[in-house]
Amino acid sequence: MLSVAEPGVYKSGMSVVSHDEHRRRIADVTVGIIAREGLEAATVRRIAAEVGCSTTIITHYFSDKHELLLWTYRMLGEFGHAEFEQTAPPDSRDLLGYLLSMAAVNERNIAYWRAYVAIWDKSLRDPEIAAELNSWIDMVLDRIQTFIQVLNPQCADKATVARRLLASVQGVSIQRLFDAASWSDAAMREAFASEIDLLVHKKLP
Helix, strand or coil: CCCCCCCCCCCCCCCCCCCCHHHHHHHHHHHHHHHHHCHHHHHHHHHHHHHHCCCHHHHHHCCCCCHHHHHHHHHHHHHHHHHHHEEEEEECCCCCHHHHHCCCCCCHHHHHHHHHHHHHHHEEEHHHHHHHHHHHHHHHHHHHHHHHHHHHHCCHHHHHHHHHHHHHHHHHHHHHHHHHCCHHHHHHHHHHHHHHHHHHHCCCC
């Protein structure tokens, strides 16, 4: 069975599954193509070839490429949310773990970040994808503020601190895509921990 934890890997011999599960499998293959070769490479024909089906099958589940990309971005968001919940459940104090779960800290997440960046660029010209992006950002910011409230209830501007922490995750993750040698997993952990100390705990370096 195709797993969202293995971007772009499609396995045959599958049992009968739901309509949405077929869509998730196709979207997962789409993520793999985008991560490896960019958004333009993710044509319906190319996706069908990699899935091992006809283009008619793809268009049965998605009316056009726009719907496929929108579903793909939603799938990435759903996977990210599940990863966040597993890493840092609501009663957790592990803000660092939560930030790392969003970052490009391993091979799988780096592949997802390549797809995120490609789709983000499209969101500048696509209101529906932009709305999905903004919804995801709002959810993450709310969760970060919950952590801040637990760790430092006296923090005067939780919203600003949350935005700065998210910006750190996004900025460092994007830098790693272009300059992997500058940002190891350990270096990212250290950078985020320092930001938490400075912004949440108000500890000067």
